[in-house]
Amino acid sequence: MSLRIALLGLLAASGPASGYDLTKKFETSLAYVWQAGHSQIYPELAKMAADGLVSVEAEGTRGRKTYTITPEGEAELHQWMVERDPVVPLRSESALQAFMVPLLEPDEAIAVLERMRAGSQARLAQLEALRETKTAAARLAEAEGRHPDAFGRYALDLGIRHARTAVEWASDSIADIRRRT
Amino acid sequence: MSLRIALLGLLAASGPASGYDLTKKFETSLAYVWQAGHSQIYPELAKMAADGLVSVEAEGTRGRKTYTITPEGEAELHQWMVERDPVVPLRSESALQAFMVPLLEPDEAIAVLERMRAGSQARLAQLEALRETKTAAARLAEAEGRHPDAFGRYALDLGIRHARTAVEWASDSIADIRRRT
């Protein structure tokens, strides 16, 4: 279901696109909230077209098909956004690892937490860099009178806050283990 | 793979248990980091026994089989804990919803964010209650000279911090939308 919604969202926000375009948008703009490869996207677009949520607007060279969101698709997206109550899934490998950290000897536990800290720190830097480029683009757009693209803004902020939280957690946990030994 | 690790972790931390016991431990102690139902657990235990990671210690009434972790199982768990570098998976339905919030009209966006805030708040309360009962049990254990069960402590802390972060994010995002309109 969520793959459908993500595809509808991309089409709604950025206009008509091909499967190929959408695959790249997953890599660039949507990567930190949802992932999907072309092998999943092409069949899903076909199914969505059969269900009337998107339509093939044009067929270009190299068999390129440009999909557009239909009114039915917009309705589906809107309904999902408004009615779906947010589920926290929580099946996280890192959290599982964190859970079992107390099984390790203190020095090993610290090493694991140190690696987690570094990973979250890297992620934080990456997301902050992404926000930098986005705000720069937004300022430019505003200066030129275009209205800036806010799509993804809040999710990016959430990602940054989560990464920052994870860094602090790892540091504090390391300190906690040191204190106890 | 992770299901195996979770099962090995539970057996290592709490001693021999049956598939039924482990299913309940998933519901109670592990639920907020990893989920698994009995239909997944029973076949996995059988495979793990075939691979020598666990062994059937005893067969009780009603066909109950008690599994124990073997030295091979302990080695596998230890290796995973120490070598696995933490992957942030990021395929989150809530994050996807957050991503697309800017597609909505301000009042709808606020309503969605308000629901998210309430959800995270509820989750926060639940995790904090869980921590309360855990620290109470730990104090009791310490008073009686037993060493308290630290298994899951850091993951619970991480979960609480994440929930708190999500609440703040939702509040700030609502304020941001109000400011812009």
Next chain:
DNA sequence: GTTGGCATGTAACCGGTTACATGATTTT
């Protein structure tokens, strides 16, 4: 003419969910 990017698809497999199915023991 060869490399690289564009562009689309299929198939095998794996992990996880839901539903089906059975029966023993304990509690009321």
Next chain:
DNA sequence: AAAATCATGTAACCGGTTACATGCCAAC
């Protein structure tokens, strides 16, 4: 005697990953 809980399993299905497979077009 009936209901609840203990206890184990299988099967169909679904979403996602990896690998396989094909071919066009542009640039060097």
